[in-house]
Amino acid sequence: MKKSFVLLFSLVLSHLAFAQEALFNAADLKSPEINADKTVTFRFFAPKADSVFLTGDFLPTMKVKSRFGLVDVPKPALMQKDAKGVWTFTSDALAPELYSYSFTVDGLRSIDPNNPFLNRDVATVTNIFIVGGPQADYYKVNAIPHGSVTRRWYDSPGLGIDRRITIYTPPGYESSNATYPVLYLLHGAGGDEEAWIALGRTAQIMDNLIAQGKAKPMIVVMPNGNASQDAAPGEGNTGFYKPQFMAPRTMEGSYEGAFMDIVKFVEKNYRVNAKKESRAIAGLSMGGFHSMHISRFYPNTFDYVGLFSAAIMPREDATAKVYSNIDETLKVQKENGTKLYWIAIGKTDFLYQANVDFRKKLDGMGMKYEYVESEGGHIWRNWRVYLSQFVPKLFN
Template sequence: MKKNLFLPLLFLMAFGFSSYAQEALFRAQNIISPEILSDNSVTFRIHAPNAKAVQVTGDFLPTVKMETPMGEMDGPGKANLTKGENGVWEFKTQSLGPELYNYSFIVDGFSTTDPSNPFLIRDVASATNIFIVGGGHADLFKTNDIPHGTVARRWYDSPGLGMDRRITIYTPPGYENSTEKYPVLYLLHGAGGDEEAWIALGRTAQIMDNLIAEGKAKPMIVVMPNGNVIQDGAPGEGSKNFYKPQFMIPKTMDGTYEGAFEDIIQFVESSYRVKANKANRAIAGLSMGGYHTLHISRYYPNTFDYMGLFSAAIMPREDATGKVYNDFDATLKAQMDNGYKLYWIAIGKTDFLYDANKEYIAKLDAMKMPYEYVESEGGHIWRNWRIYLSQFAPRLFN
């Protein structure tokens, strides 16, 4: 009988590939990175036996000045890893304070994520690993054993923009099983972000779940739209499918988004159980979203009782030609005269927008427009914006 040598060969090949895959899998599992120690120091490790130099960069390191499309800004520093006998490079930090941190490796000049850490977030076009050192305000960023809300990605019709658009909406714990009506916070992202930014980078669901469970914030719906009016959804989630995200997209700050914002309010108030009045509407945003918050709340001066400007991009723009920007002083005064409960401004001391925010505050002072001002450490970073949300949300709808 003629023997079939092909089947044993296939078996050996399959066994070999399987063994290789398992070896790679187990080798990765044997490397713990990052390892958070009892004193809150953190050890990073990466297996790179042929590398000549390995560094780690992240926001747990002292900042350095770097040039960006927005000018000179603070950026993460770098630290050198030390190579061990087994080809595993290591670096141990000092004790770190409570925070959600991000980091990546640089291997022989090539930036890469940590193969031993599957937890990543995307900020514009960059993906970095994350970890949390618990305690204090960082416990708000954790998924704890408490009741949880629901995060939904919905599509809504925007007649003002002529397309259906994707939107992220958080409903508080118990929403589905109750008949109660809820207040709404409209939470806007910055340049380069989209409807995924606040839920992923901002940890909005975790922050709201924890604040509500602790009785520090009222149960509310949080609406996170896409502020890029030429997109129907985030890169990879809209009709253009997969393409590289960009920092600044055309028409994001020319008045188009602000002018069509009523489409979002109409969708929310016709699709969810909400308290559809000024006293139960809030709007806030970071950077470009702070710019949008300023102008949307002024353009619709009797719509929101709560405004939050987080590191707002308050600056003149050549493309700001839409009717939304007409009669700025008059509409701002109309907003003031209509009355509101909270106009909240927060900015980091080293934020590149610090001076512009101080100039805007001087303008509010001159017209005697009430506001609250919070000045924090740090610059134009998510670390600040997560904290601002955790400080702003408890002030709403009381």
């Protein structure tokens, strides 16, 4: 009995000593460290690990198979271990941008314990950092007037539930009597009403564009595009659960058909210009799909439409009314007129060909649009840029 107690006590002391060593060694680390030459150094304390890899959207890419075909993903970089058990990697010089990264320690994915700044994309959590410079400065909180971000609940008779929505109001909204135009900004598959405000840096982009006089002050409405959800995972009445890429009732027409519930809520509860010329709708991927179908299903509602890396045509098994008579309703939308129909996509995006085909359709009916083709694929880096390019074109 005495020997067992001594052994147990020794094990506890050993564990405490190791934990204390890990705590104090990790506390001295700076990670990531953005160096003067724009290289970035990452550090991870793991003295017992056999390997630590860094993965991030700033690393060279490799092709891998996915449900969407071959896609580019970052190639993990092996970090180097020093005598103190600290693993280190320094990147090449990085262009101004918001970047994300994580570690893999002996095959187990890990966030950076020295960096408390995180984003969730669907069910994946990654650390983030910003390398400052022209485009990336739109993503920073600068010393300028700031708008407000609120989470509201609205009644959706079309979906039969109360739903959560994120709304940005511009600087000075609360203290003025002015009315404002509205941008309805829609997320992609796996996202929710938190996606654009967190991953897209919408509030920072809007604050900076407005402060620089590049954008009109406007309200930005960011709904949840998953018809089965009342709110983002962990924020609604279903509690905490693992987010999934395609929630039930996604892209089957219910959300698009009930979209005017959102417009009515906004126009009842906010000081807005409730006219076609003061409404814009835009979205990324699935949100671009929603924007295209909502804007043609309600063809005299939005004067500005933005499709960012948009999915285009509905699934073959989607039979909702909103997906019927696509060509005819596009023609009605064209005849009613839009001040801006804006399409943007990356050259290596898996939806590139679908967008080529859609532009041919628009060309065939003589519908005018603006087209932007960028480098890269189906990534948030592109969508933040698209937002910062699209917003200055609105409501002029």
